[in-house]
Amino acid sequence: MTTVDKALSLLDYFSNEQTEIGLSAFARLSGYDKSAALRMLSALSRAGFLEQNTQSRRYRLGGAFLRFARLREDAFPLTEMIRPIAQQLNDDTRETVHVSLYAGGRLSTFLVIDSPRNTRAHVDSGMVLPFNATASGLCWLAFSEPELAERHLSEDFSQYQSVTLTDRASIEANLNRFRELGYSLADRSFDDEVSSIAAPIFGAQGEVLGCISLACVASRMTSELTTSYSQRLVDTAAQVTQTLGAIVPVSYRRLTQSRSVMGSNL
Amino acid sequence: MTTVDKALSLLDYFSNEQTEIGLSAFARLSGYDKSAALRMLSALSRAGFLEQNTQSRRYRLGGAFLRFARLREDAFPLTEMIRPIAQQLNDDTRETVHVSLYAGGRLSTFLVIDSPRNTRAHVDSGMVLPFNATASGLCWLAFSEPELAERHLSEDFSQYQSVTLTDRASIEANLNRFRELGYSLADRSFDDEVSSIAAPIFGAQGEVLGCISLACVASRMTSELTTSYSQRLVDTAAQVTQTLGAIVPVSYRRLTQSRSVMGSNL
Numbered sequence: 001m002t003t004v005d006k007a008l009s010l011l012d013y014f015s016n017e018q019t020e021i022g023l024s025a026f027a028r029l030s031g032y033d034k035s036a037a038l039r040m041l042s043a044l045s046r047a048g049f050l051e052q053n054t055q056s057r058r059y060r061l062g063g064a065f066l067r068f069a070r071l072r073e074d075a076f077p078l079t080e081m082i083r084p085i086a087q088q089l090n091d092d093t094r095e096t097v098h099v100s101l102y103a104g105g106r107l108s109t110f111l112v113i114d115s116p117r118n119t120r121a122h123v124d125s126g127m128v129l130p131f132n133a134t135a136s137g138l139c140w141l142a143f144s145e146p147e148l149a150e151r152h153l154s155e156d157f158s159q160y161q162s163v164t165l166t167d168r169a170s171i172e173a174n175l176n177r178f179r180e181l182g183y184s185l186a187d188r189s190f191d192d193e194v195s196s197i198a199a200p201i202f203g204a205q206g207e208v209l210g211c212i213s214l215a216c217v218a219s220r221m222t223s224e225l226t227t228s229y230s231q232r233l234v235d236t237a238a239q240v241t242q243t244l245g246a247i248v249p250v251s252y253r254r255l256t257q258s259r260s261v262m263g264s265n266l
Numbered sequence: 267m268t269t270v271d272k273a274l275s276l277l278d279y280f281s282n283e284q285t286e287i288g289l290s291a292f293a294r295l296s297g298y299d300k301s302a303a304l305r306m307l308s309a310l311s312r313a314g315f316l317e318q319n320t321q322s323r324r325y326r327l328g329g330a331f332l333r334f335a336r337l338r339e340d341a342f343p344l345t346e347m348i349r350p351i352a353q354q355l356n357d358d359t360r361e362t363v364h365v366s367l368y369a370g371g372r373l374s375t376f377l378v379i380d381s382p383r384n385t386r387a388h389v390d391s392g393m394v395l396p397f398n399a400t401a402s403g404l405c406w407l408a409f410s411e412p413e414l415a416e417r418h419l420s421e422d423f424s425q426y427q428s429v430t431l432t433d434r435a436s437i438e439a440n441l442n443r444f445r446e447l448g449y450s451l452a453d454r455s456f457d458d459e460v461s462s463i464a465a466p467i468f469g470a471q472g473e474v475l476g477c478i479s480l481a482c483v484a485s486r487m488t489s490e491l492t493t494s495y496s497q498r499l500v501d502t503a504a505q506v507t508q509t510l511g512a513i514v515p516v517s518y519r520r521l522t523q524s525r526s527v528m529g530s531n532l
Binding site: 002003004005007008009011014015016019020039040043044046047048049051054055060061062063064065066067068069070071072073074075076078079101102103104105106108109110124125126128204205207 | 268269270271273274275277280281282285286305306309310312313314315317320321326327328329330331332333334335336337338339340341342344345367368369370371372374375376390391392394470471473
């Protein structure tokens with residue numbers, strides 16, 4: 001790890017639950033000594049990636065992210081291109097739709113459209129999706145390039161619920177099943193009341209950019225609904241891929257289109 | 267400059283005009299040798315701050331910015347808090363409204379609401395606003411903490427148009443005038459067809475976070491319109507400051523409120 005890697009990895013301690021972090025906490029979390037951590041935090045602050053709360057002296061993510069996110073969105077308007085397609089899926093299913101992107105070795109949500117129902121699955125935008133516990137993570141593992149997936153398959157997995165898969169053999173068995181289905185399923189394995197389905201979004205070279213996912217209140221999911229939602233999701237993911245100017249790989253298209261003809265019954 | 271500063275400064279070469287940059291161009295722009303530049307670009311890529319176009323091998327801003335921008339917006343929803351207020355100003359004036367934020371030593375736009383007219387001033391979101399040439403830049407210099415403004419006043423300024431101020435004495439004379447007015451003006455000094463007005467947005471400790479600005483087609487601006495828009499802008503900036511839970515400093519409030527009573531005639 002270079003100093004730059006170390007400095008940038010400090011940003012990963014921020015989450016929806018942890019929005020401000022002090023110097024001591026950074027040192028404790030990262031294992032770096034305080035003076036080294038301070039040097040890195042100062043460099044990140046000078047570049048606008050961190051801001052200091054003038055009262056508590058704790059750090060939060062800085063305004064530079066707004067500028068670079070805008071610059072990236074202007075050059076490659078992923079969010080705005082995907083939003084209407086995700087909205088249509090949300091209108092049709094009335095369940096929470098979220099879209100994730102793989103970047104920096106993490107799969108994280110960048111677009112969430114909440115279910116309009118009174119009971120709904122809540123998904124934080126900007127959250128990191130665990131590879132073993134979420135439909136999105138499993139979908140990414142199943143369809144991304146093997147060498148890239150391998151890196152994450154050899155990590156230690158956390159157990160979120162009693163049914164969360166943490167051993168490699170059962171995860172791989174599931175991935176094989178998902179590769180045949182063309183989508184992934186996760187039932188109460190990250191949140192004990194949420195059932196999710198995810199399908200892959202492909203980039204220009206056939207690589208998996210991320211996933212589009214439905215997060216549903218588990219108690220209202222029947223196997224019929226799961227089947228019809230899955231097919232709808234696969235079709236939506238293909239539409240997103242095409243909207244991004246990319247191509248769904250032939251093998252994946254052959255797998256899912258044969259079913260599509262008879263499948264969609266929403 | 268630490269290695270982290272150097273690596274992060276490479277990101278600043280991206281703009282709305284330059285969305286992909288290759289290794290050689292980075293080395294040329296930064297003056298670092300290619301192997302050092304490559305090490306830094308690789309670290310930025312590993313963290314998801316850069317992505318490589320698999321065909322051209324050139325770099326573009328990466329998906330991690332979407333995640334961190336979302337995390338920041340969830341914790342401190344600047345854009346969504348300001349948007350309705352900026353929209354109201356846009357509705358009232360029918361001119362382009364943009365909001366900028368000071369971060370990492372740069373003032374840059376993060377929210378732009380286009381004029382609905384057939385002829386309109388165009389402002390790129392995510393663009394860096396030159397301190398000497400734009401109403402926003404001059405506004406920030408006029409109202410921010412003197413030590414912070416001093417750092418930028420001692421920089422070399424670029425001449426964008428024949429009327430752009432580049433010498434410190436005339437810039438400071440203007441800043442004094444703007445401090446009395448409570449807002450700044452820039453007439454055709456960045457773009458030769460655009461006339462702008464900007465007012466400061468204050469943060470919780472009375473510091474200037476950024477500006478809210480009107481960018482108007484210069485040919486339709488009369489001195490009456492400038493006066494009425496300015497007052498409307500000052501009131502809007504105060505409203506933004508309050509919405510962010512901050513307080514407009516007493517000295518600034520005294521200055522602008524005395525006029526506000528007789529001023530607004532939109």
